[in-house]
Structure formats: C-alpha cells, structure tokens
Amino acid sequence: MIASSSLNSPAGRPGALAGILALWLAVFLPGCSLTPGMDMKKGSDISDATVPVMKDGKLVKEKVNIVPITADLIIERENARLQDASKLSLPSSEAGPYRVGLHDRLQITVWDHPELNDPGGEKILPELAGKAVGDDGTIFYPYIGTIHVADKTVSEIRDLLSQGLSKYFKKVKLDVRVISFQAHKVNVVGEVKYPGVQSMVDTPLNIAEAISRAGGVTAEADLSHVTLSRGDKLYPINLQALYEQGNNGQNLQLMPGDVLNVPDRYNSKVFVTGEVGRQQSLQIHKGKLTLAQAISEANGVDFNTSNAEEIYIIRAGQAKPEIFQLNGESPDAMILAEQFSLKPHDIVFVGTAGVTQWSRVLNQLLPSSFSQVMTRGAFYGF
Known part of the structure; x- marks a missing residue:
C-alpha cells in the first residue's frame, strides 16, 4: 500500500517515471546500431560491408574505399575521361566506292548497238529491268558469256565488258549503273x-x-x-x-x-534517397546530370533531419564499385556538387543526423503506452 500510495501521488510519479526510463534505456540503448533506415559509418574511409568485385576475370569479395569529393578528384576524373575519349578507337569513317553484290540489278547500255541493250526501256519495272547478279556473283552477257561481277565497282565491271566486247566490235562505248540495290x-x-x-x-x-x-x-x-x-x-x-x-x-x-x-532512356537513371525532400529516381537528361542537380530535383537536403557531412554517391558497378562522399556543411560544397557528374544507376544517399536516428528509435521501438507515460511525466515536471 505504501508503494502504491507513493506511485500514485504526484510527488512519487517523477521517481517512478525515471525508473521506467532508465529500464527502457538499459534495454534499448545497446540496440542503437540497429537504427531504422540506411546508415553509413561516419568518418570511415572504407565501407562496412564486402561487395562483389571483378578481379582477373573472377568475382571476389572486397570492401570499397570511400573517396572524398574534392577539386583534385574532379580534375583527375575529368582529365581521365578526356584521355579515354581520345584513345577510343572508332572504325574508319571512310567509305570506298560501291561494290556490286548478290541480287543487285545492273543496267548495261552499249552505244550504237541497241541489240545488246535491254528491251522495253522505261516500260519495264525497275525490279525486273537490267541483269540480276546471281547467287554465284555472276551475270550472263551476249558474246562474252558469264562474268563474275560481285564485289566489283561499276568502273571495274565497265572495263571487263569493254574488253570482252572489243573482240567483236570496234570502239566499244558502254555505260554500267546499278538500278536496284539489293545486296548491301x-x-x-x-x-x-x-x-x-x-x-x-x-x-x-x-x-x-x-x-x-x-x-x-x-x-x-x-x-x-x-x-x-x-x-x-x-x-x-x-x-x-x-x-x-x-x-x-x-x-x-x-x-x-x-x-x-x-537505346531507350529507361536505364539512364540515378536514384536519390535518404534525408532529402523527396526520394525518387531521376532521368539523366541529354547525357548529363550533376550531383547538385540531382539534390535540387529531389527538393533539396532536409536540414532538419540530415547530416550534411554525409552525402554519398554509391556507384555499384560490378567490375569496380565506388563510393564517394561530399561534405555539404559549407555552401561552397555545392560548387563541387555541380561539377561532379553522375552516371546511370548511381545512388545518391544523404545521411541522417544522430538526433534524428535516436528519435526514430524511440518512435519505432518503444510502445505507444510509453509515449503516454512520458507525456504524463512531462506534465508532472519530469
């Protein structure tokens, strides 16, 4: 009865509430490492978890270095990108003359010898006019017989025909052109x-x-x-x-x-998560999206709940995963953020402030009845 009387009295309630709070803290404080939501180890230069990394053609497990975003890093990365672009070997852009192929149709005109030309002239459909190159790459021409024309230019075919007909006609003049392109x-x-x-x-x-x-x-x-x-x-x-x-x-x-x-733009996205105004995926527009633009599109950093020192870019490429960190406490850090270009599938993560993490522990781990007790305790001066 004494204990009950003491607990129910206004004077006894603060002590009881303090005891309850101490008990809850003893139970749940060691579990703060299980804070709800994502987190990164503050001040660390290497990731906590091991991830798959491609080495010598095989996947192995390694931890990933966390690289600070600085002016030196941006300069180094941009110079490397320009150097890689200069080394990129594209195929030759020079195209030679057209070479006749299988199923192309050739129109051969011999001047002063209409009997050698195709009958019908313009009345014949283009797909039926001229001489079709056969599957063996040849055509048949009067007086000359079978001629191999595949993979030859028009001028080379003209020379072959002129040489063949010159055995039967003097001063042969002829023209060759492709009237139906089917091969290439x-x-x-x-x-x-x-x-x-x-x-x-x-x-x-x-x-x-x-x-x-x-x-x-x-x-x-x-x-x-x-x-x-x-x-x-x-x-x-x-x-x-x-x-x-x-x-x-x-x-x-x-x-x-x-x-x-x-390709379509579906895979050209980055993902912004953590303590931002709106977590979302963002489309990379016209091949470029900077870190500053991504944060702005996500309605900025939530300064009430975030830790501005912990802005991370997680680049989870299987061959070489990377993690970058920007200390956004200073306004001039946004200059670096504007010059840091994101890549498809990058994850931008803004870390959570410690007080916000503790608040979420209380809200998610402790029962609602405890919140009521705390409210009553505040009323009685606890």
Missing part, C-alpha cells in the same frame, strides 16, 4: 520511328542519314549511348555530341551488315 543492307533498330533494314546505295550512308531515313529518333531515345555493331565488335556512338556539338567524328560511314541501335 544495314539495320537501324531501337528508339527510331521506323526501325528496320535499309538498303545501301552507291552514295555513302552515314549514321545521321540512316537515322533520318528511319524517321528520326523517338522522345524516349538515349542519344548518348547509341551503339554500332560491326562484325564481332561493338562501338559506342554519342549522337548527342554529333547533334549539339557538331562532333562529326561520331558520324561514321556505315558498312554492309552494320547494326545501329538507339
């Missing part, structure tokens, strides 16, 4: 309006023209990561640089069998 084709696929096969003609076909023939790109196209497949090699093509900066080095001449792929 390229594929334009992905985010273009009319994807499909395009025939190559006797004028060179470059990347810009091929995309124009395909009706142009769609609104979902990622122009910064176009690829050209030639044989067993894959080449990166930056159409954004071609269209906006006039970089004609990207406007390669296409070759027979090339596959030009314009």
Whole structure:
C-alpha cells in the first residue's frame, strides 16, 4: 500500500517515471546500431560491408574505399575521361566506292548497238529491268558469256565488258549503273520511328542519314549511348555530341551488315534517397546530370533531419564499385556538387543526423503506452 500510495501521488510519479526510463534505456540503448533506415559509418574511409568485385576475370569479395569529393578528384576524373575519349578507337569513317553484290540489278547500255541493250526501256519495272547478279556473283552477257561481277565497282565491271566486247566490235562505248540495290543492307533498330533494314546505295550512308531515313529518333531515345555493331565488335556512338556539338567524328560511314541501335532512356537513371525532400529516381537528361542537380530535383537536403557531412554517391558497378562522399556543411560544397557528374544507376544517399536516428528509435521501438507515460511525466515536471 505504501508503494502504491507513493506511485500514485504526484510527488512519487517523477521517481517512478525515471525508473521506467532508465529500464527502457538499459534495454534499448545497446540496440542503437540497429537504427531504422540506411546508415553509413561516419568518418570511415572504407565501407562496412564486402561487395562483389571483378578481379582477373573472377568475382571476389572486397570492401570499397570511400573517396572524398574534392577539386583534385574532379580534375583527375575529368582529365581521365578526356584521355579515354581520345584513345577510343572508332572504325574508319571512310567509305570506298560501291561494290556490286548478290541480287543487285545492273543496267548495261552499249552505244550504237541497241541489240545488246535491254528491251522495253522505261516500260519495264525497275525490279525486273537490267541483269540480276546471281547467287554465284555472276551475270550472263551476249558474246562474252558469264562474268563474275560481285564485289566489283561499276568502273571495274565497265572495263571487263569493254574488253570482252572489243573482240567483236570496234570502239566499244558502254555505260554500267546499278538500278536496284539489293545486296548491301544495314539495320537501324531501337528508339527510331521506323526501325528496320535499309538498303545501301552507291552514295555513302552515314549514321545521321540512316537515322533520318528511319524517321528520326523517338522522345524516349538515349542519344548518348547509341551503339554500332560491326562484325564481332561493338562501338559506342554519342549522337548527342554529333547533334549539339557538331562532333562529326561520331558520324561514321556505315558498312554492309552494320547494326545501329538507339537505346531507350529507361536505364539512364540515378536514384536519390535518404534525408532529402523527396526520394525518387531521376532521368539523366541529354547525357548529363550533376550531383547538385540531382539534390535540387529531389527538393533539396532536409536540414532538419540530415547530416550534411554525409552525402554519398554509391556507384555499384560490378567490375569496380565506388563510393564517394561530399561534405555539404559549407555552401561552397555545392560548387563541387555541380561539377561532379553522375552516371546511370548511381545512388545518391544523404545521411541522417544522430538526433534524428535516436528519435526514430524511440518512435519505432518503444510502445505507444510509453509515449503516454512520458507525456504524463512531462506534465508532472519530469
């Protein structure tokens, strides 16, 4: 009865509440390492967890260094990017004369000898006119017989015919032209309006023209990561640089069998999470998104709950994962953030302040009845 009377009296309540609080702290304080939500070890220069890393063609487990974002880092990375771009080996953009291929149709005109020319003239459909190159790469011509023309230029075929006919006619004059191009084709696929096969003609076909023939790109196209497949090699093509900066080095001449792929923008995203105004994924627009832009698009850092020292960029590439850290306490840190370019699949994480972490422990681990007790304790001066 004495204990009960003491507890129920206003004077006894603060002591009882203090005892309850001490008990709760003793139980739950050791569990602060299990704070709800994401966290990074403050002040550490290496990650807590081991991650898969590709080494010598094999996946191994390693911890990842946490690299501070400084002016030196940005300069080093930009210089390395420019150096890599200068070393990038693109295929030759020089296209030679058109070489006749299988199923092309040739129109051969011999002056002063109409009996050797195709009958019907313009009344014959182009797909039926002239002489078709057979599967063996040959055509048959009167007086000369079978001639191998595949992989030869028009001028080379003209010389062969002139030499053959000169045995039967004096001063042979003739003309050869391709009237139906069927042999050499390229594929334009992905985010273009009319994807499909395009025939190559006797004028060179470059990347810009091929995309124009395909009706142009769609609104979902990622122009910064176009690829050209030639044989067993894959080449990166930056159409954004071609269209906006006039970089004609990207406007390669296409070759027979090339596959030009314009990808969509789905994979060109970064993810902003942690203590920001709005956690979300962001689209990389026109091939560039800086850290400052990403934070701004996410409605900025929540200064009430965040630890501005702990702004992380997690680049989880399987071959070489990386983690970068920006100390955003100083306003001039945003200069570095504006110069730090993000890559597709980067994760921007803004850390949580310690007081916010403790508040969340209380809110999520302690029962609501305890909050009521604390409220009553505050009323009685605890």
